[in-house]
Amino acid sequence: MKLERKQPEVTRQKLLKAATALMLKQGFNATTIDEICDEAGLTKGSFFYHFEDKKDLGKAAVKAFGDSGLSVYAETLKPPGAPLEQIHRMFDAMDGFVQQLDPCVCLIGMISQEMSCQERGLRAECARQLGGWTEMMRSRLEAAKQQLKPAANFDPADVAWFLNSIWQGSMLVGKTRQSQEMIRTNLRLARAYVDSLFATAPGPVSQ
Secondary structure, three states, rough: OHHHHHOOHHHHHHHHHHHHHHHHHHHOOHHHHHHHHHOOOOOHHHHHHHOHHHHHHHHHHHHHHHHHHHHHHHOOOOOOOOOHHHHHHHHHHHHHHHOOOOOOHHHHHHHHHOOOOHHHHHHHOOOOOHHHHHHHHHHHHHHHHHHHOOOOOHHHHHHHHHHHHHHHHHHHHHHHHHHHHHHHHHHHHHHHHHOOOOOOOOOOOOO
């Protein structure tokens, strides 16, 4: 019996892992099905048993990558902690990603740049994942705005998208400059910006 029929989820995860590693390194268009299969140690028959084509695999890889990251952020938003503390824990998680990954790159951001004008399905999945992160941040900013006195009026959704853009853009620039520390510096500046939105002085900030 073929591996994909004996252990279909194991096979599927091998293909996703291989595709993610290759696409993070060389992009979507430059990665071939043959390379994915070689990286995974599987046949093309295994590939087409699980995915219609490379775009189908790409959408699945983006979903798996994004859902994994969102699950980490979701843990930071669990009680206890006031909304502003939860926001700082989200920044802690981002800083942790930067220190763990070298280079710190995001499959969602890479495929968004490369494929958003070419493939509607990939664009939609990337948009869903980016929107999920932004909604997490927006909800905490909204809660903090209600709890604390804002230094100036602001739209939580606008600020959340701004912070998402800083995060994604920093990874892009950090990759080209080969500088993890630049990304961490941008995150520190983003923390300070969030704190500046509120008249109430925040507590200690993790670094």
